[in-house]
Amino acid sequence: MHARTSVHRLLAIVGLALGLIAASLTLSTTAATAATTWTPRAEQYPKTVTERDVAIPMSDGTILRGDVVRPAGADGKAIAKRFPVIVTITAYNKAVIASAGGFLGGGSDYLVKRGYVQLTVDARGTGSSEGIWRAFDARENKDGGEIMTWAHSSARPWSNGITGMTGPSYMGISQLWAAAAQPPGLKAIFPQVPGADVYRDVVASGGQLDVGFIPLWLGLVTSTGLIPPSVLATSPDSAIKELLDHLTGAGTFTVPLLLSAFLGGDPAYDGAFYKERSVINVIDKVKVPAFFVSGEYDLFQRGTPLLFENLNKRGIPTKMIVGPWDHLQASSGADIGKAGYGSLGELQLRWFDHYLKGVSDPTLNSDIANLTYYEQGTGAWRKSTKWIGPSLTGAKLRLSGTSALLGAPGGLTSGTPTAGTSSILPIPAAGLCTRSANQWTAGVPNLLIPQLPCFSDNQLNDRTGAVFSTKPLTQSITLQGPINAHLYASSAGGDGMLSVALEDEAPDGTVKRLTGGWQVISHRALDTSKSRYLDGVLIQPFHPFTKAAQKKLAPGEVAPIDVEIFPTRAKILPGHKLRIAVQAFDVPHLLPTLPELLGTLTVLTIHNSATYPSTINFPSVGTLPTVK
Incomplete structure (x- = not known):
């Protein structure tokens, strides 16, 4: 009992800090009436219910863990039906994100109460998942497709076999790796501020090392991975293994990587290490509709448009909204309504209703331009069909x-x-x-x-x-x-x-x-x-x-x-x-x-x-x- 209480207190503290960020971001939100002919549908279910730390086995025997949020009736019991499944893969500890009120891309209740299941999974070597975290190495990237296949399976009593994905930043990049694996059942994704080329986008823009974000980011993933897993009370052996794996990752990957880079070793230069971790190298394999969110002052200001452009050129249904946002602002989606299409939840609902539920939406493309860009200097929102077009x-x-x-x-x-x-x-x-x-x-x-x-x-x-x-x-x-x-x-x-x-x-x-x-x-x-x-x-x-x-x-x-x-x-x-x-x-x-x-x-x-x-x-x- 003491261990469980300590874990909950720690999660509450981290969650409170992230929640304050969420509150600060939300304060800047202004109501915006979507300039479209579409209106969001009402909730179908009054409540949600969560099953925590569901085991998800990978092909190499590693156990990842995910939280499953399902629609529930007024009595709080899960609705005994199969629904489309929205998947988010995070490296920031799903328990921490849940405690923060979903500031990274909004909460799950909006979609779940409208007939979706939300599955949030801790990436390999993070949160409550086993394994060693190595930041988008080949094994972790393979996990993405396997997670989606697991969620698609008829063995999941809450899944109808149709899936989509959401989440910003790391979670946005995870969507693209998973989509590149072309798993069965995946119909659409909604990546906010994903990176494309790890080295050029953020690690070493111009050839010098990023010392503002990268050490903070590595520290965030490592520290949230060392929070005692929530399965400590119910599965102590598994929890101990997870903590030992996470400590091993910190000692064999995170710390040596930073030291080698700053001492001028191989990580200071572009090469195989970054090629393996750069989703731009597999973006041609992504064939599902994608809705991107980008920021003009974002960490991935360079990369997100390149991903959009690739899909757009290949004729895949693709949208992108670029706003005057930094990374936290674009991740929260708090101000996305200012583009004139509705809130983040409304946009996701419209996207997934059409591509996952097959809802007819004949005005989707006329209502929402392929590219919507905030124009500095005038504050106007401009629309285009292409990233670099004939104009x-x-x-x-x-x-x-x-x-x-x-x-x-x-x-x-x-x-x-x-x-x-x-x-x-x-x-x-x-x-x-x-x-x-x-x-x-x-x-x-x-x-x-x-x-x-x-x-x-x-x-x-x-x-x-x-x-x-x-x-x-x-x-x-x-x-x-x-x-x-x-x-x-x-x-x-x-x-x-x-x-x-x-x-x-x-x-x-x-x-x-x-x-x-x-x-x-x-x-x-x-x-x-x-x-x-x-x-x-x-x-x-x-x-x-x-x-x-x-x-x-x-x-x-x-x-x-x-x-x-x-x-x-x-x-x-x-x-x-x-x-x-x-x-x-x-x-x-x-x-x-x-x-x-x-x-x-x-x-x-x-x-x-x-x-x-x-x-x-x-x-x-x-x-x-x-x-x-």
């Missing part, structure tokens, strides 16, 4: 003149540029108080200090680097998609990092950071076969990020550095200025490995001239107006 053209603005340290900025122009050189000092505080800092700590700072001025005004941070700006625009510029800063640079020490922010400067001088990108100079090698061009303009560079391709600059050498700036949709209005700011650091987001640390403490120089044509390349919505 976009490849455009360039040229860097011009010199950005003086703490002085006047250089220029951005579509005309003839003035030659210049601009120095960037190695200031390790650059990025510390910016929207980037909030983004790459998953939105926690914004949750704690939502009105911090530097989250909405980048002026102070920009003083630590070089700035290039247009003159006040006479015509608006609208851009959508990935962006490339093609910068000619030299380095006194042969290496360093270019951190580039794309910004909107208002007439009152306020500077809003729209998006950003990063690139280590020694990782400048370009794989043109995997890079993206629009009308001959490079808009999304692809770098190998391997040790073999790494090469420092020689003394005095000037080389083109293509900096992938993560995608956005923005309209720069007349009277405003489009600008970029370039620094040498972005903390607490990125830091170099220990062997590379001293090499980054060096002065960098941006060159722009006829010989060194530095540019900003982007997909322009319509023809780019003349920018003097």
